[in-house]
Amino acid sequence: MPLIKKEDPEDSLDERLQNQARIEELVSDGDDAFEDEDENGASDDSGIPFPGKPSKRQRKMPPWLQQATINLFHDELVTTTSEAQQKVTAECLPLLTEEDTGIFSLNTYGLPHLRRDQHASFLRAQLERLPAQYQVIDASRPWLFYWTMAGLSFLGQDVSSYRDQLIATVSPLQNPGGGFGGGHGQLSHCAGTYATVLALAAVGGLRMVDRKAMWHWLGSVKQSDGGFCMAVGAEEDIRGAYCAMTILTLLNLPLELPPDAPSRKHGLTSFTDKLGEWVGKCQTYEGGIAGAPTNEAHGAYAFCALACLSILDAPAVSIPKYLDVPALVAWLAARQTTPEGGFQGRQEKLVDACYSHWVGGCWDLIQAALPDNSTLGEDGKDIWNRAALIRYLITCCQQPGKKGGMRDKPSTRPDAYHTCYSVAGLSHAQNHYRYNNNNQPSSEGRLTAAFNWTASPPTEAEMREWKVDKEDLVEFVHPVFVLPMGVVEAARREFEQGGF
Amino acid sequence: MGKYSDDPAWADVTPLPTDEGGPNPLAAIAYSEEYEETMSYLRAAMAANEFSPRVLDLTEDLIDMNPAHYTVWLYRAHCLFAINSDLKEELDWLNETALQHQKNYQIWHHRMLILDKLDSCEGEGEFVERMFEKDAKNYHVWSYRQWLVKRFALWENGELEFTEKLIEKDVRNNSAWNHRWYVINGREGEGVRGITDPRIREREVDFAEVAVAKAPQNQSPWSYLRGIARKGGMPLSSLKDFVSQYASLEQPDEVRSSHALDMMAEILAEEDNGKQQAGAALDMLAQKYDPIRKNYWEYRKGMLGLPSAAA
Incomplete structure (x- = not known):
């Protein structure tokens, strides 16, 4: 039983560092790390819970957790993939079926409560001085700022008290040529800049950004094929497109390319030129979206693609214009793993809590892209399973013990990345997000589509259905910018004038 | 110092x-x-x-x-x-x-x-x-x-065999499947036909079908087949006999793969008067074979436009 290992033996820093270092690129390959470090534990005494092993208690389980369903489709052929999958199912099932939740306090429906205070203090601890072993994240510290500020905000904590400290901390990261690097003296990078700008927005500190220099720098990473490189001379991928468009829109920078942008030589004049087409090229034969054309479809890139398109225009306009929507919906739906209920990032890979946001967040965007005459009625009937995701996050991904934090899966350690995106995922699952056409009149030169979202909490009936207590609701998360709604609105107003 | x-x-x-x-x-x-x-x-x-x-x-x-x-x-x-x-x-x-x-x-x-x-x-x-x-x-x-x-234009330097080797090692390695797709279709822009060439298409359909037989619940070859149909101009209905080995309405208790049942629903929906049957296949997925995606299967059923699709 993974959870009964009481006192976490002094959190092996190595493992945590591994977890943190590998997401410097915005995308987690958590499954891989898991396979490496999984040897100790979880399964010796519990045995494989299927097929046919009777459940100890006769609690009424949702359909996907009933024994008859769990017993379906166990192909005999054993491969690396099936072995890894079987281990994960075995470590999750006792938690999912409430046989092993004794150490948590339970809500009205017998599921654990959200351990809000512990997760918040876990995130706050990430901002303390870090030991030398953290050198390996020296190029991705801006992510720590974002994951903590965003994660704390989603948990309902006030982060404005970090404003002065954050501004001071990121000042040496801003380069005179525009943008932010991972640290002092490091080259500007789309990921680091995205993370810094969002963290600053969360604390109300965007004023310190040199917007004009930022505009020039973004011009230097725009490519003639329509996409964006992560840094000058670095790789071109879809993260660049989403990060750049987010920065541009929040700061209300001119859409026109700066005069010195290299892509002007190829006839481009605007940041949006050929961008939708480039994103469209990333859709693969599977229906999902890859990091770059012809690569493998991956959940984190699906979010980047949908969010980028949702910045360009209303989702119902831009998403069907560039993507095969039914194929993408089918691909996304297939990423919810059974019986775990969370999402995997790729076909035949393992569930990982971070995809609660990367894939879970796709639903807000793509459901807004479906035609009005579809079956999605006014009552907001969904095409995915919120209750299953909530159960996975609440039962399998909360670290027990004083330290809190959320984790990829029970056999892994919590980290800021998984905590932030687990809580964001919980918000996608608990709340409703609606795109309102023409809510925001488009103002000259600014893309306003992404400012047209509103959010609402679940109804009482939904909370019963999804087994959520009111006290465990988390804050609204903006479906495109992954920030609190109010923070996005404040940024919209702050730079309404445009110009420099 | x-x-x-x-x-x-x-x-x-x-x-x-x-x-x-x-x-x-x-x-x-x-x-x-x-x-x-x-x-x-x-x-x-x-x-x-x-x-x-x-x-x-x-x-x-x-x-x-x-x-x-x-x-x-x-x-x-x-x-x-x-x-x-x-x-x-x-x-x-x-x-x-x-x-x-x-x-x-x-x-x-x-x-x-x-x-x-x-x-x-x-x-x-x-x-x-x-x-x-x-x-x-x-x-x-x-x-x-x-x-x-x-x-380095390595398209025909044993790359296809390489994907075959990796898929042989682990038929669920979706990355290897994706690479196979790339090796076959990556030169469309240069006018080299991939799965739009009927001979290649036939070979790839065979390849995927053999893979399905090894582990029918492995989604990779099913997606590959669907990709071939979508991009290669092949009607899904040409796979009906194959799919029915794994899922058919005649034997509702013998479904061997939820992916097969999904594909069967799609094949039936394209047939004249097949929509009722397609709806029945989607019901089986929602209620028995893949209940975690109940909402998605119901959405798909709604898209069939069946008369008075109430409940």
Whole structure:
């Protein structure tokens, strides 16, 4: 039983560092790390819970957790993939079926409560001085700022008290040529800049950004094929497109390319030129979206693609214009793993809590892209399973013990990345997000589509259905910018004038 | 006191120490003295735009301490080209580094820059294959492999057989399936037909069908078949006999794969008067064979436009 290992033996820093270092690129390959470090534990005494092993208690389980369903489709052929999958199912099932939740306090429906205070203090601890072993994240510290500020905000904590400290901390990261690097003296990078700008927005500190220099720098990473490189001379991928468009829109920078942008030589004049087409090229034969054309479809890139398109225009306009929507919906739906209920990032890979946001967040965007005459009625009937995701996050991904934090899966350690995106995922699952056409009149030169979202909490009936207590609701998360709604609105107003 | 400050070869450089941004920085890292010093000299070198053999050594030191440091990698590449360094030597060093830091991302971009300049990919296929022994789904390595195939026109140098070997090893390795798709269809732009060529299409359908037989609940070959239908102009209905071995309405208790039942629903929906039956297949998925996706199957049923689809 993974959870009964009481006192976490002094959190092996190595493992945590591994977890943190590998997401410097915005995308987690958590499954891989898991396979490496999984040897100790979880399964010796519990045995494989299927097929046919009777459940100890006769609690009424949702359909996907009933024994008859769990017993379906166990192909005999054993491969690396099936072995890894079987281990994960075995470590999750006792938690999912409430046989092993004794150490948590339970809500009205017998599921654990959200351990809000512990997760918040876990995130706050990430901002303390870090030991030398953290050198390996020296190029991705801006992510720590974002994951903590965003994660704390989603948990309902006030982060404005970090404003002065954050501004001071990121000042040496801003380069005179525009943008932010991972640290002092490091080259500007789309990921680091995205993370810094969002963290600053969360604390109300965007004023310190040199917007004009930022505009020039973004011009230097725009490519003639329509996409964006992560840094000058670095790789071109879809993260660049989403990060750049987010920065541009929040700061209300001119859409026109700066005069010195290299892509002007190829006839481009605007940041949006050929961008939708480039994103469209990333859709693969599977229906999902890859990091770059012809690569493998991956959940984190699906979010980047949908969010980028949702910045360009209303989702119902831009998403069907560039993507095969039914194929993408089918691909996304297939990423919810059974019986775990969370999402995997790729076909035949393992569930990982971070995809609660990367894939879970796709639903807000793509459901807004479906035609009005579809079956999605006014009552907001969904095409995915919120209750299953909530159960996975609440039962399998909360670290027990004083330290809190959320984790990829029970056999892994919590980290800021998984905590932030687990809580964001919980918000996608608990709340409703609606795109309102023409809510925001488009103002000259600014893309306003992404400012047209509103959010609402679940109804009482939904909370019963999804087994959520009111006290465990988390804050609204903006479906495109992954920030609190109010923070996005404040940024919209702050730079309404445009110009420099 | 330090490797660089004590070295006469660096005596002309004034290091630029880390600016922490004030007395109370957030998440400040307590750097080791060695790292702090090396970074200070790198900052100074970069500020002076220095490209030299000593800067190459400096970047190597830093990469050893922090292989995820993208700035150092980019600067190193710049430096290598600026001083016409021996790129074969660079590759040897890179081989060791890559094996130590398998999940590192920058290494692969760097390698790409080097090989492109070298204009040779000798031994590269084998090297990449070794990387797959530890993790056969490493996203960056696969993306690198795609680049290799394209840059050096390796389309017909055993690449298809390579995907076959990896799929044979683990039929659920979706990355290998994706690569297979790429090898076959990656030259459409150059006018080389992939699955739109009927002979190739037939071969690939056979290949996927054999894979399904090994593990019917493995989604990879099902997606591959669906991709062939979608992109290759093949009606899904041509797969009906095959699919019915794994899921058919006549034997509702003998479904061997939810993916087969999904595909059957789609095939039926395209038939004249098949929509009722398609709806029945989707009901089976929602109620029995894949209840976690009940909402999705109901959505799909709604899309059929059946009369009075109430409940």
